[in-house]
Amino acid sequence: MRILFIGDIIGRPGRDVVAAELPRLKDLLKPDFVVANGENAAGGFGVTRAIADDLFGAGVDCLTTGNHWADQREILTFIDDEDRILRPRNYPAGVPGKGAGFYETRSGQHVLVVNLMGRVFMDALDDPFAAAEHELGACPLGEAADAIIIDMHAEATSEKMAMGHFCDGRASAVIGTHSHIPTADAQVLPGGTAYLTDAGGCCDYDSVIGMDKYEPVQRFIRKMHGSRFTPAMGPATLCGAFVETNEKGLATRIDMIRVGGRLQQALPEL
Amino acid sequence: MRILFIGDIIGRPGRDVVAAELPRLKDLLKPDFVVANGENAAGGFGVTRAIADDLFGAGVDCLTTGNHWADQREILTFIDDEDRILRPRNYPAGVPGKGAGFYETRSGQHVLVVNLMGRVFMDALDDPFAAAEHELGACPLGEAADAIIIDMHAEATSEKMAMGHFCDGRASAVIGTHSHIPTADAQVLPGGTAYLTDAGGCCDYDSVIGMDKYEPVQRFIRKMHGSRFTPAMGPATLCGAFVETNEKGLATRIDMIRVGGRLQQALPEL
Amino acid sequence: MRILFIGDIIGRPGRDVVAAELPRLKDLLKPDFVVANGENAAGGFGVTRAIADDLFGAGVDCLTTGNHWADQREILTFIDDEDRILRPRNYPAGVPGKGAGFYETRSGQHVLVVNLMGRVFMDALDDPFAAAEHELGACPLGEAADAIIIDMHAEATSEKMAMGHFCDGRASAVIGTHSHIPTADAQVLPGGTAYLTDAGGCCDYDSVIGMDKYEPVQRFIRKMHGSRFTPAMGPATLCGAFVETNEKGLATRIDMIRVGGRLQQALPEL
Amino acid sequence: MRILFIGDIIGRPGRDVVAAELPRLKDLLKPDFVVANGENAAGGFGVTRAIADDLFGAGVDCLTTGNHWADQREILTFIDDEDRILRPRNYPAGVPGKGAGFYETRSGQHVLVVNLMGRVFMDALDDPFAAAEHELGACPLGEAADAIIIDMHAEATSEKMAMGHFCDGRASAVIGTHSHIPTADAQVLPGGTAYLTDAGGCCDYDSVIGMDKYEPVQRFIRKMHGSRFTPAMGPATLCGAFVETNEKGLATRIDMIRVGGRLQQALPEL
Ligand SMILES: [Fe+2]
Ligand SMILES: [Fe+2]
Ligand SMILES: [Fe+2]
């Protein structure tokens, strides 16, 4: 099975690069399933109905999110009816939305996507490790699911890497999001789980993690707020990863993807 | 001018991969100057006299550090007499050691290295932006220095990237350390400064950021300390970056380097 | 019912003031039940078997703890057999010890003590609000328990006060610990729960929160570790609170207690 | 010399209790100088020109602030022309406003007020200890100033207490603000500096640190934002401290003050 994972899509430049490049990537990589993190798709903060529909139309099968999932309040009106959008699973009970989705691909294979959020240097949600344990126990890889993809939305590299090992052999891929910078540590862990600390943002990299650089730099210098953060508007790089799995659902490869914009380009050689 | 920058060297596996690979990298890349971050060289925590000497012997010209700089207390006995070892410059006045060094290469060129530490999600040192401003003002690139290399030891991708832009056009390179995971966002910023969010650790990547994975995973699961952290002892990947500068001291290229171990290998094509 | 609550006992001076003053307080206040926080009783870090026994011998009925509960590793050998010592209830499942205890007073009344830990500016344990909800639901005040006492061990005043309101009308008292400084905001909340943001430490207040002041001040100034923290050894103040409840288990009064040492003395007028 | 220090005034209830009680306190205590923290005076966030003028009219001589100093952007239009309003001194150079003020009382005595902000669990400003050192060195107590009052606006009890000892013998008083909860640890430190960890908020204490309790409690439970924070609108308690100094500027006493509202009342006995 072939899985394409796309990191945090940030504002219009992020959406534009996905719209422009995803068709080509689908031609090239022929993924059975496409996951993208949409928490910053709407002006850098959250996601709207219209933007989610555009991304689904462009070929995304499942949108994960993170700490910004509810920045656009309209999501509260549709998230409970929209199975293709996840918010981190380890929010407290009773919060709208859900943190795991079970999907069928065109060829009839079953994919479980779990969206988790880390707690180091972030708000203290429920335990993401306990949440992963629960999901992986309820839906064993190679039995109930042909592939299991975990979006580990977290700040600390240590927590992300610990989650990778925690799920190793039980998930197809653990891929981090949230830092908005792609990491270069793609590997298949010893137990067979594909791992990448961060997929990277889909954004203009002449920026501060996707945002127009002036205001963030000023805040660091002056410790005062000036204007709001807005996405940097130059050409964006689509960042992500490509994972291939075997009949047991374990990964046989993981490759980094960087297409467009300022960053050095990377594509899997098939 | 050619600069080789090596990320956090973690324990024996990190030192071993540097000892094994640095000679080959020097043959291949012919760097005029080699900087390496040594804060985790001694069993994962700090650096000793003997280890520093080994690293200098292997071809490192300057050792930067970070929050772990004084974990081995013996450093306090020699750091004031050792110009080749830096600790973050933005420690309070009166702390032993220094945060910037001015070096002459074999060919007679002058290199300023500045070691800074971020404050987001880290201990609150003095302002790293003010420290950078001071150093860059006192030693203008292309005038007093042929190259200026900044090791921005920090947790948050935003703070590192903001420092890149803050120094853009005034430093040859701003390269991050501390996350122990290489990022894939190497670029020359618009003003001519080479930038990479994190050089990555020199360590075994079947680990939690270089440390044996058992104890860190257990701490995330149980929220209790068991044993101490020790470096993971499998084969390490040397991670870093290669920068080339022009006669003004600005960067003409930056390339990621990953040699040895589990990660996908990367070397500049010259 | 009369309840005496004693804040974090810190090192020998803290134990000494409890040993010296608790008998007098028991004579004066005739408490039916005495809770004390013992997380710093052993040299400032954790609690040992011998120290716990001394405190029980001095008249403490239940020892709560907090983030330092396991600093003395020997506690792991006896906490599962010792019903009178609690650790925060919201540690992950499987951690030794328990977070709530159900006790019978000499006069046959039943007291539930729940030890919670906050998450703001602290390690991310499980949700303390969900834990409180579970305990209060399982053991309703005035039915299953004659009194319910919650030790909310937390850093942020906001989280403590929110817990007070969350439990208001369902617990006899929500009293904070951990800051080692007594607050002066004792009140009975509108629903009948006695509330105090922090009981304060039992320690020498010529100190930095109970610790010898030299090293903490140096760390703030130099951002380097020197020696270990050790308790300040001057005469300590016993800090705590006195709560009286009615037949429904709700509070009719709460008074601050400060006895001995440097702080202005306070005792309830009965 | 007699000094009255009033903690964070929060919204209309805070302003109302100051307006109602300050005249009586001035009659009773006859302070030579009145300091109040105004960072939350305008609806809980910042301070406006009109509100500052009302507070000065009510008898406040100097308004200190904290992390919320610039929440009302209009302050940027007048803070540089208004010597009676301070913002934390340890903001970076170039930020509007100033962090220390030198004032003359009606009887011709000179008072230095220094506003500092802590860094533990707060944004990383410049070093407050270095800032204190600078001010205390430039304006020695008993020589250049008859009294020196330090508002240490900080979260951590440890950092506040360390600042107390750091200034002990060199300032008349170090009084904390920001937690919005009065502490009960008023004492004259060994060197003669009056110390109180937190003056407490001037607010309705049927609240979460002065704010209407519904929304903060919901955020703790659900980890989602609902509405904005607004001040709790019940009767407020004025919280603060009274300090008396000798001819050297050192403190001879410090007393806690709590007047009005739900908290147990406290007034110095003169
Ligand atoms: Fe994001
Ligand atoms: Fe995020
Ligand atoms: Fe490191």
Ligand SMILES: [Fe+2]
């Ligand atoms: Fe580090």
Ligand SMILES: [Fe+2]
């Ligand atoms: Fe404690």
Ligand SMILES: [Fe+2]
């Ligand atoms: Fe504690």
Ligand SMILES: [Fe+2]
């Ligand atoms: Fe405040």
Ligand SMILES: [Fe+2]
């Ligand atoms: Fe504040």
